Amino acid sequence: MVRGADIVVRSLIAENAEFIFGYPGGAIMPVYDALYDYSDQIKHVLTRHEQGAIHAAQGYARVSGNVGVVLATSGPGATNLITGLADAQIDSTPLVCITGQVAAHLLGSDAFQETDVIGLSMPGTKWNIQVRRVEDIAPAIAKAFFIAKTGRPGPVLVDITKNAQVEFGEFLYQPCLGIRSFRPYVTINPTAIAAAAQLINDAKRPYVLYGQGVILANAEEELKRFLDKSGIPAASTLLGSGALSQDHPSYVGKLGMHGNYAPNLLTNQCDVLIAIGMRFDDRVTGDLKRYAKQAQVVHLELDPSEIDKNVKCAVPVLGDCKTSLPLLTDAVNSNTHHEWFQKFRELDKEEKAAVMSYDLESTHGGLHMGEVIQLINQFKDENAILVTDVGQHQMISWRYFHYKESRTQVTSGGLGTMGFALPAALGAQLHDFKRQVICVVGDGGIQMTIQEFGTIMQTKAPVKVVLLNNNYLGMVRQWQQLFFDKRYSFTELENPDFVKIAEAYKLKAVKVTERHELKEAVAQMILHEGPFFLEVVVEKEDNVFPMIATGCSVEEVRLS
Amino acid sequence: MNRYTILVYTENFIGILNRITIIFTRRGINIDALTASESRLDGIHKITIEVTVTDEQIIQLSKQIEKVVDVIKVYYFMDDEVVYQEIALYKIPIESLDPSLEKVIRQFNAHIIAAEKEFVVLEFTGHKEDTQALLEILKPFNLLEFSRSGRVAIAKPKFSITDYLNNKT
Ligand SMILES: Cc1ncc(C[n+]2csc(CCOP(=O)(O)OP(=O)(O)O)c2C)c(N)n1
Ligand SMILES: [Mg+2]
Numbered sequence: 001m002v003r004g005a006d007i008v009v010r011s012l013i014a015e016n017a018e019f020i021f022g023y024p025g026g027a028i029m030p031v032y033d034a035l036y037d038y039s040d041q042i043k044h045v046l047t048r049h050e051q052g053a054i055h056a057a058q059g060y061a062r063v064s065g066n067v068g069v070v071l072a073t074s075g076p077g078a079t080n081l082i083t084g085l086a087d088a089q090i091d092s093t094p095l096v097c098i099t100g101q102v103a104a105h106l107l108g109s110d111a112f113q114e115t116d117v118i119g120l121s122m123p124g125t126k127w128n129i130q131v132r133r134v135e136d137i138a139p140a141i142a143k144a145f146f147i148a149k150t151g152r153p154g155p156v157l158v159d160i161t162k163n164a165q166v167e168f169g170e171f172l173y174q175p176c177l178g179i180r181s182f183r184p185y186v187t188i189n190p191t192a193i194a195a196a197a198q199l200i201n202d203a204k205r206p207y208v209l210y211g212q213g214v215i216l217a218n219a220e221e222e223l224k225r226f227l228d229k230s231g232i233p234a235a236s237t238l239l240g241s242g243a244l245s246q247d248h249p250s251y252v253g254k255l256g257m258h259g260n261y262a263p264n265l266l267t268n269q270c271d272v273l274i275a276i277g278m279r280f281d282d283r284v285t286g287d288l289k290r291y292a293k294q295a296q297v298v299h300l301e302l303d304p305s306e307i308d309k310n311v312k313c314a315v316p317v318l319g320d321c322k323t324s325l326p327l328l329t330d331a332v333n334s335n336t337h338h339e340w341f342q343k344f345r346e347l348d349k350e351e352k353a354a355v356m357s358y359d360l361e362s363t364h365g366g367l368h369m370g371e372v373i374q375l376i377n378q379f380k381d382e383n384a385i386l387v388t389d390v391g392q393h394q395m396i397s398w399r400y401f402h403y404k405e406s407r408t409q410v411t412s413g414g415l416g417t418m419g420f421a422l423p424a425a426l427g428a429q430l431h432d433f434k435r436q437v438i439c440v441v442g443d444g445g446i447q448m449t450i451q452e453f454g455t456i457m458q459t460k461a462p463v464k465v466v467l468l469n470n471n472y473l474g475m476v477r478q479w480q481q482l483f484f485d486k487r488y489s490f491t492e493l494e495n496p497d498f499v500k501i502a503e504a505y506k507l508k509a510v511k512v513t514e515r516h517e518l519k520e521a522v523a524q525m526i527l528h529e530g531p532f533f534l535e536v537v538v539e540k541e542d543n544v545f546p547m548i549a550t551g552c553s554v555e556e557v558r559l560s
Numbered sequence: 561m562n563r564y565t566i567l568v569y570t571e572n573f574i575g576i577l578n579r580i581t582i583i584f585t586r587r588g589i590n591i592d593a594l595t596a597s598e599s600r601l602d603g604i605h606k607i608t609i610e611v612t613v614t615d616e617q618i619i620q621l622s623k624q625i626e627k628v629v630d631v632i633k634v635y636y637f638m639d640d641e642v643v644y645q646e647i648a649l650y651k652i653p654i655e656s657l658d659p660s661l662e663k664v665i666r667q668f669n670a671h672i673i674a675a676e677k678e679f680v681v682l683e684f685t686g687h688k689e690d691t692q693a694l695l696e697i698l699k700p701f702n703l704l705e706f707s708r709s710g711r712v713a714i715a716k717p718k719f720s721i722t723d724y725l726n727n728k729t
Contacts, residue, residue, distance in 0.1 A: 118575055123582055127629045130574070147629055180725060181571050181632040305623035 001168040004134040005030035008098065008160065009038050011141040014173040017069045017096075019060060019430060020044045021053040025073025027113060028100030030165035032071075045430065045459060048451035050077050052423040054084025055449070058093050059424030062410045063385055064431045065218070067148050070097040075113030078120070078159070083417055085124035085155050090414030091239065092216060094153035096144045097121075103163040104132040117159045126154030132161045134169035139176075146176035151184020152303045153216060184302065188319040188327060196298045196315045197331030199272050205340045206232045207270035207295075209255060209284075212239035212413075213277015213302060213321060220406045222325035223276065224248065229329055231336040233344055235263035237278050239413045242403040252344045256284045258395040261355075261546045262347035264557040267292050269343070276300045277321050280310040281414065290553035300324050354559035355545045360400070366539035367515055369393055369468045373400035375522040376438060376466070383408060384436035385428050389421035389445035392474035395544045397440045419448025422465065426452060429461040436464065436526065443469040443495050453505035456531050464525050465507070467498055467535040470542070478543045502533035509533040563592070564618050565642045565713045568607040569599060569721050571630040580607065580631070583624045589613060593646075593710030601721065604632065610711045633724050637715050644713035648691035649673075650682040650698050651705035661701055668694050679704060 002010070008031050012020065022044060024032045035044055047053040050072045057068030072078055078099040088095050102111040118130050127147045131140045137160060144156040200206050214223050220243050227234055227250040234250045236243065238259075244251055253260030255267070264286075267273070273295040278284070285291040288310060297313040299306075300321045307316045317324050359370030373396060376384075386401045387410040388394040394411055403409060410428055412420040425439030446467055456463055473491040480488050502509035508528055512521045518536065525532045548557045570576050577596060584591050592610040599606035613621065618636050626634040650670075652661070657680065665672070670684040684694050691708055698706075 119578070122575065122579060123586065128575070179629065182629045303627070305620070305627050307623075309620060 002171050003030065003034065004137050004160070004165040004167050004169060005034035007134065007137045007169060007171050008141065008165065009034045009042065010171055011138050011173055012069060013038065013041050014175070015067070015141070015145045017042060018066065020069045020071050021047055021057045021060070021427065022071030023047060023050050023053055023073070023077060025077045025100065025113070027074035027102055027162050028071060028077070028165075030162065031098070031100065044071075045455065047423060048454045049449065050080030051083055051419065052449055052452045052455060054081050054088070054095070054097065055417075055420050055423035056427030056430070056452075056455070057095055058084060058088055058420075059387060059410050059427030060431050061093050061095060062424075063407050063428045063435075065407065067094045067096055067145055068427065070095060072097065073100045073113070074102055074117070075115045078115060078117040082120060082124060083415075085121055085157065087412050087415040087417045087420065088155035089124050089126065091412065092153050092212065093155065094148040095155040096141070096148050097155060097157045098141075099157065099159045100165070101130065101159045101161045104161045105163070107161070117157065121157045124155065125157050128157040128159070130159040130161070131164055134164045134167035137164060137169070138171065138173050142174060142176040143179065146179065147182065151182070186319050188317065188324045190327075192315055192317045193324065193327045193331055196274075196317055196328055199296050199298060199315060200230065200232070200274065200328075201333050203272035205270045206230070206272040206274060206337070207266065208232050208234035208250070208274045208276060209237065209278055210234060210240045210243055210276045211237040211278025212243070214240060214243040215406050217277060217302070217320050217322040219277070219322040219325055220244065222322055222329070226325050226329045226332075229334050230332045231334070232274065233337065233341055235259070237281070237284055238398060238411065239409065240278060241398065241409045242406045245404045246402055247404060252341070253348070254399065256281075257286075257548050258399065258544050258546065260348070260399070261351035261557055261559060262344040264546070264548060264554045265347060266343060268294065268553065268555045270295050272296050272298065274298045274300070275311075275313075276325070277302070279306045282310075285310060285554065286548045286556070287551055287553045290555070300328075351546060351559065359396070363515075367512075367518065367536060368542055369396040369538050370400050371515070371518065372466060372468060372522065372536050372538075373397050373440070375519055376526070377402045379523055379526040380438065381436050384438060385410060387411065387421050387425035387428055387437060387439045389441040390416045390418045390475075391442040391445060392470070392478060392542070392544050393440050393442045393468040395475075418445040420445075422446060422449045422452045423455070425463045425465070426456055426459065426461050429463045430459060433462060437462075439463055439465045441465065441467055442474060443467060443471060443493055443498075444473045446498070450501065453502060453507065456507065457505045460530060462528075462530050462532075464528070465502070465531070465533045466525070467533070468538050469495065469498070469535055470538050470540050471495060472540060475544070477541070481541070481543065482549070498535050499533070507531045507533045509535070511535040511537070513537045561612050561614055562618070563610065563612050563639050564636050565639070565644060565711060566609040566611065566618075566622060566625070566634060566636045567713065567715060568609065568625055568634050569632040570605045570607060571632065572603050572605050573630040576605070576628070576630050577607065579628050580625055583621065584611070587617075587621075589617065589621070595710035595712055599721070604721065608711055608713050633721060635715060635719065637713075637717070641716050642713040643716065644687070644711045645685050646688055646691055646709050646711055647683065647685045648694070648706065648708040650684070650694070650703060651679050652682065652698065653679050653702050653704060656701040664694075664697055670694065
């Protein structure tokens with residue numbers, strides 16, 4: 001017989017969990033006590049805030065493909081997880097969060113640090129459960145892992161009352177192999193494949209949009225083969241970036257509010273739109289009423305509720321795209337679409353002239369964010385991971401980072417959570433100390449989770465933190481400039497000496513204000529062995545373009 | 561907008577009803593009526609939800625409900641595809657019991673299911689329109705209390721949750 005707390009830890013070990021990101025407190029103390037005995041089998045990372053723990057677990061999960069594990073106490077510990085749960089839910093990140101809860105006999109009595117975690121976390125989890133008896137712990141954790149990673153991944157929460165943690169029970173771990181009410185994989189319908197192939201073979205201007213679904217399905221190779229054969233131009237969503245190397249001849253750019261000019265504009269000129277593992281987020285589609293109305297849509301998607309949710313499709317191909325893509329590849333004709341590609345290239349020239357030359361090639365005036373990313377591209381490894389926060393720097397980093405491999409993009413896409421990057425980068429780095437992890441943050445967002453410098457210090461994770469400092473909540477300021485008559489209402493920041501803060505946490509820190517210092521500083525950062533903080537002071541009032549303003553159609557994408 | 565009956569078969573799992581209702585709340589959709597009970601099968605619950613929505617909304621709603629891990633299967637039907645009933649109870653002061661009320665009771669084929677010193681309780685089962693009609697008639701009789709259940713329904717089209725669970729469909 002072992003204590004419930006030991007069962008918790010042993011269950012996590014049985015699921016091959018490598019890391020636990022967590023923070024202790026009263027209601028989870030028995031589990032922390034048990035952890036003391038297993039530190040050779042599972043590593044616990046003590047963050048400085050539970051939000052940091054869950055974002056770190058997200059970063060870890062996104063780059064590793066494994067389930068991220070989080071541990072927190074009841075009450076405030078659990079409520080601090082909510083942002084991360086909502087983030088992981090909308091970005092389909094597999095997590096298992098374990099929270100302590102007051103003893104079962106106190107439930108509902110407003111006991112100290114009692115909060116209704118099940119109720120609070122319900123909309124932000126794929127599944128959650130409260131465990132009140134020791135014998136239910138292992139089955140609940142087994143089910144939690146299964147649900148988190150099976151089908152469309154997502155966050156799961158297991159709330160364990162304190163009595164269950166201290167009671168004694170048998171440890172007999174049985175992994176969950178199936179749940180009768182949960183059948184996320186369907187067999188691919190051959191008629192749908194045939195119908196999709198027919199549309200594609202007859203198309204003059206077919207167009208592929210791929211999203212994170214390709215990465216979650218591990219179908220990068222299948223996507224590549226489909227594009228190799230069909231010769232169709234392909235554009236990426238924010239979270240899809242990396243699923244296809246940007247060097248691939250089919251790659252034409254990025255979609256969405258601040259994506260590339262041609263891929264957005266030409267969405268309304270294709271005749272067949274093939275959406276693969278993407279969900280037609282409003283940041284991708286702009287005004288739905290004027291989105292790809294001329295096109296027949298083929299949607300390869302695992303989640304039935306995404307079919308026809310935002311965009312009506314002519315042919316739904318329901319199921320795992322790792323299976324459906326090869327079937328479709330077999331059924332389509334070999335083709336090249338030279339003239340159609342040419343249209344993309346021509347519009348690319350306009351974007352280059354109107355936007356990129358300013359962003360990347362300026363020789364005087366303040367530094368631009370794009371220049372920093374361009375230099376990072378020069379020095380980074382092929383498989384370097386880019387983690388970004390939310391704001392202008394996020395969009396600029398994404399626009400200019402050269403994605404060559406899968407799982408190199410970590411950002412808060414669906415929720416847009418400021419404060420995500422620093423802890424997420426830490427989690428991503430812990431997965432592999434040898435991979436370069438570059439964390440790009442804004443001066444606003446970094447201050448939302450800046451305490452995680454402490455965790456970087458303690459773990460010695462060699463994260464490269466690049467602060468693009470414009471002394472503004474830049475993205476909001478941009479909107480104020482464009483849509484609110486330049487009324488900069490509460491977006492200017494008086495900032496601390498970031499270098500001193502980083503140094504206080506024992507990070508090597510450098511600040512750059514001049515163009516001629518930048519290259520050397522970026523090189524120094526990349527070559528540095530340990531954690532590094534680089535602050536780059538950039539132009540205060542730069543804007544991110546191209547842009548599809550709210551309510552506009554994809555063809556109204558503007559260059560200035 | 562159409563009136564639909566959604567039949568949801570679920571595992572008997574704490575919180576499942578909450579998981580289902582927040583799908584409606586989040587979309588600002590009002591649930592007209594809801595009943596939950598055990599189904600014919602051990603351990604499987606059946607939730608019947610009545611809702612007035614558009615064709616597109618009902619498709620989205622049913623997909624979202626079916627996405628809930630502990631939901632086994634969701635079906636939805638238009639009114640003419642289900643056999644359904646609602647039960648209503650009416651509390652009337654004893655003084656109101658006069659020949660005209662007796663006539664109403666007989667007409668509607670309602671039942672007196674409880675008689676106390678000060679009041680009687682009438683029971684009447686039918687569609688909402690029917691129970692509503694009786695309500696309107698009883699109001700002038702100093703009706704004290706009224707209570708109506710959600711819809712209980714059986715679908716006309718043939719389907720079997722057992723076959724579904726055994727992978728036969
Ligand atoms: C938690 C949270 N609060 C508010 C916002 C709204 N928001 C989006 S971008 C942004 C500004 C970010 O400023 P900064 O971190 O300096 O990045 P910049 O845009 O300047 O690059 C704000 C406030 C958000 N996304 N997340
Ligand atoms: Mg800023």
